[in-house]
Amino acid sequence: MKELALHILDIAQNSIRAGAGEIRISISESSSEDLLTIVISDDGKGMDKETLQRAADPFFTSRKTRRVGLGLPLLSMNAALSGGEMKITSSPGAGTAVTASFRLNHIDRQPVGDIGGTVSFLITANPSINIAYMYTVDSHSWGVTTQEIREVLGTTSITDLKVVKYLREMITENTNELTNTKSGHDKY
Amino acid sequence: MGKFKSLADLKKVQEEARSKLDLRVKGDNPEGHVQIKVAMATCGIASGAKKVMDFMVDELDKRGISAVITQTGCMGYCYAEPTIEVQLPGREPVVYGYVDLKRADEIIEKYIKNGELVDGIIPVNYEKIDE
Numbered sequence: 001m002k003e004l005a006l007h008i009l010d011i012a013q014n015s016i017r018a019g020a021g022e023i024r025i026s027i028s029e030s031s032s033e034d035l036l037t038i039v040i041s042d043d044g045k046g047m048d049k050e051t052l053q054r055a056a057d058p059f060f061t062s063r064k065t066r067r068v069g070l071g072l073p074l075l076s077m078n079a080a081l082s083g084g085e086m087k088i089t090s091s092p093g094a095g096t097a098v099t100a101s102f103r104l105n106h107i108d109r110q111p112v113g114d115i116g117g118t119v120s121f122l123i124t125a126n127p128s129i130n131i132a133y134m135y136t137v138d139s140h141s142w143g144v145t146t147q148e149i150r151e152v153l154g155t156t157s158i159t160d161l162k163v164v165k166y167l168r169e170m171i172t173e174n175t176n177e178l179t180n181t182k183s184g185h186d187k188y
Numbered sequence: 189m190g191k192f193k194s195l196a197d198l199k200k201v202q203e204e205a206r207s208k209l210d211l212r213v214k215g216d217n218p219e220g221h222v223q224i225k226v227a228m229a230t231c232g233i234a235s236g237a238k239k240v241m242d243f244m245v246d247e248l249d250k251r252g253i254s255a256v257i258t259q260t261g262c263m264g265y266c267y268a269e270p271t272i273e274v275q276l277p278g279r280e281p282v283v284y285g286y287v288d289l290k291r292a293d294e295i296i297e298k299y300i301k302n303g304e305l306v307d308g309i310i311p312v313n314y315e316k317i318d319e
Contacts, residue, residue: 001234010233013261065264071230117242125226125259144195152195156202159256161249166201168245170193177192 001074003113004038004102010071011040011098012122017062018044018096020129025119026143027112028136029104029179035084036104036112041097047090055088075100082109116172123149124164127157133171137178144171222248222255222300223275229262237270240292244272247296255300265310274299283310 001007008025015023020042029036047055054060056076061069075098076086083103090096102109115135123131123146134143149167150158157163226232226241241257248255265271268285274295275281284295286308298304 006233006238009228009238010230013228013230017261063262065262066266069230074230114238117238121228121238121241121259125228125257127258148195149198152198153202157256159258161245161255161257162201162204163198164245164257165249166193166198168242170195170198173192174194 001078002110004036004110005113005115005118007071007075007078007100008038008040008115009118009122011075014071014098015040015042015044015096016126016129018042018046020044020095022130022132023122024132024134025122026134026136027115029138031104031138034104036102036109038100038102039097041095043095046092046094046096048092052088052090055090056086072098078102078110082106114172115175116168116170119144119171120164120167123167124158127159135175135178140178142174142178220254220277222253222277223281224255224257225260225273225275225281226257227261227263227265227269227271227273228259229266231262231266232269232271235269236288237272240270240272240287240289243289243292244296247293248300251296251301253296253300268308268310271310276300276303279303284308285310 001010012023012025023040023042026039027036051062056072058068058070058073061067063069072086072088079086079100079102083106084101086098086100088096088098119131119133130146132143132145134141146158153163224244226237228237244257260273263271263283265283265285270287271283271285272287273281273283284291284306287295291306291308294306298306
């Protein structure tokens with residue numbers, strides 16, 4: 001995966017398959033700690049201890065279509081390569097939270113990438129799930145949720161292509177603005 | 189600081205979209221739009237499904253085609269990713285594999301616009317794994 005946004009798109013699929021009604025995606029950058037942290041948490045069915053232990057094993061998957069599950073192991077690997085780590089907490093009936101941390105300025109850390117496209121897609125392609133997105137850079141945050149969008153849209157469908165395009169641009173612009181306010185740091 | 193898009197501005201998009209939709213519906217079945225499902229499992233994402241999805245959103249909107257794009261998980265066709273399932277109103281869904289931007293364009297022009305089948309169809313088992 002060449003961008004962190006693609007990892008987010010990927011891990012969110014697990015939440016969807018777990019029957020999540022709400023998926024929270026938060027990305028935060030801390031210049032002082034040189035840290036970038038991604039948290040994807042859901043209120044899906046969660047995993048028991050045995051499943052949780054095997055979750056990051058590439059040869060373990062809960063799916064029946066094939067016998068490998070690469071999403072979590074790939075994220076774990078990329079986090080480790082960037083001087084960070086991945087942690088998963090989960091319990092049956094209480095949902096799952098995947099936290100991946102990266103050294104912000106590590107030379108091998110992938111760029112965040114097209115987070116606007118990713119989040120707008122997750123929101124509009126899964127109309128029955130509430131996606132809550134938040135990006136934080138030091139003390140500034142911006143976010144949006146499916147619920148807020150629905151309130152503005154009224155009876156217009158969230159799947160309308162004009163809405164999809166608008167959300168993509170809105171999320172991209174506002175997220176970029178956050179990263180632009182950093183002084184003396186790269187935009188990534 | 190420039191002017192950035194916000195939820196308030198989304199209201200204007202909503203009004204615009206509403207009026208266009210009313211014109212199109214014209215007493216027809218409101219479910220009469222094309223349903224597209226893009227497979228977004230790890231294999232799909234790694235092979236470029238997101239680019240295909242972005243392309244379809246932009247092009248379908250540009251060409252004025254009323255379509256709903258949602259997603260599905262792994263359909264089991266990992267060897268043929270990116271895959272998309274296209275359902276035209278009143279027809280059975282068709283799964284296309286090996287979808288790059290060129291094929292996506294063909295699918296829009298030939299299949300979605302004219303109902304003409306395009307190369308790369310994957311025969312589907314009627315029971316999807318996640319149902």
